[in-house]
Amino acid sequence: MPHLLADIGGTHARFALTDNGHGIAAVQVLRCAEHPSLDAAIRHYLAAQGEPTVTAAAIAIATPVAGDAVRMTNHHWAFSIDAMRRTLGVETLLVLNDFTALALALPLLGEAELLAIGRGTRRAEAPIGVVGPGTGLGVSGLVRCGDRWQPLASEGGHCSFAPVDAREAAILQVVGRRLPHVSAERLISGPGLVLIVDALRDIHGLPAPLAQTPAAIAAAAQAGSCAICVEAAQAFSGMLGSFAGNLALTLGAFGGIYLGGGVIAGLGSAFDQPFFRARFEAKGRFADYLAGIATVQVTAAHPALRGAAAALADRLRADRDRR
Structure with missing residues (x-):
């Protein structure tokens, strides 16, 4: 049965x-x-x-x-x-x-179900990090325990968002006026993409764009038909890169950082892979440490x-x- x-x-x-x-x-x-x-x-x-x-x-x-x-x-x-x-x-x-389940699936995936983003290598049996923007921001990991992988049950997406540059600080200021706590999930997610667009519109003093949903924003960013949407997609890519780098440092994830969730796939060509990777590595004295860690998008179905x-x-x- x-x-x-x-x-x-x-x-x-x-x-x-x-x-x-x-x-x-x-x-x-x-x-x-x-x-x-x-x-x-x-x-x-x-x-x-x-x-x-x-x-x-x-x-x-x-x-x-x-x-x-x-x-x-x-x-x-x-x-x-x-x-x-x-x-x-x-x-x-x-x-x-759900991200504990995603973590458990990683050892079962073939290379054809993975897409490398930037440099870095995956060391066998080293800790693995998992992060994925969807409706929320899922976070997990895998740690080798004897002959088994032990998944980590995490709610890391709800840690406080940390801006890295002036644009992100301005976005945080706008969103912070509306929410009592701006977590990473509030911005690095599908609904977060909408918040980023709205904040950039406020910052630049522009009217609201026609694209008002994550899917519409992604489509407009890919087509280049909406400047705010293009900028929002790039800002999102950088925010995710910084967050993924933080996770790699926290776990010592030399087994790689794996990216899941539906938003990256939805953004398609508008997901700025070079900017994501640059921000992943941009950790000052630990840039070389992160340069050796692979970042991999999970392309497998379900x-x-x-x-x-x-x-x-x-x-x-x-x-x-x-x-």
């Missing part, structure tokens, strides 16, 4: 089925806003698959997971893990952070689902061993 997998972000909910391994099938992506609850979204998905009987499930979700109660940071869905387990009728329900499958397989194996 299949197992249910879910990767729940602030905007999209991705579902799949798996056997007791890493392979996934029947992937479907739903918009969270179109379903009143996670349970309703799951029921919609299972109905579309012909109501399969699932015996175990893993849910990777964009929020901290500590205890039975789960409430999303960037969406209104909330649930009890135990109640969800009983509703689904499964013996095992594993709930983990990697967090694969990480959730791996985590569920490990949980079921451990349960069998205890019996």
Whole structure:
């Protein structure tokens, strides 16, 4: 009987089925806003698959997971893990952070599913950092423990945003007048891209651009049809580079910094890779240290689902061993 997998972000909910391994099938992506609850979204998905009987499930979700109660940071869905387990009728329900799941997928990816950005090399078995702007800013990592990789459950995206240049300081000043705390996630995310555009418009004294959503801003930046959008995409690239460099220093991530999330892919050619990499390395006395660390974009389809499958397989194996 299949197992249910879910990767729940602030905007999209991705579902799949798996056997007791890493392979996934029947992937479907739903918009969270179109379903009143996670349970309703799951029921919609299972109905579309012909109501399969699932015996175990893993849910990777964009929020901290500590205890039975789960409430999303960037969406209104909330649930009890135990109640969800009983509703689904499964013996095992594993709930983990979505970027913990993404981190667990990294050892499973092939080189064709990765895109190097700039110089640097990945050292085998060295610590790995993961960061990804989507509806929020996911952060995780992997540390080698014996013959296994141990993922790090992190909410690093909510640390305070630190401006590096005058433009970023001006953006922080504008956004800081509206929010009590400007975290990195507030700017280095899809909604953050909108905030950057709005702040730059205020700074330059310009009317609001036609592009008002992350997708529209990305399209206008790629086309070069909106100067503010082009500048916002570059500013975003630099902010992400600085944040990724901070993560590399914090973890000693000589295994590489991996970039996930949907915003980078959405920006496409408007994502300024050279500026990202320059800001990644721009750490003064530790520039040479960072120059040796690889930065890699994850281009694989639905990697967090694969990480959730791996985590569920490990949980079921451990349960069998205890019996």
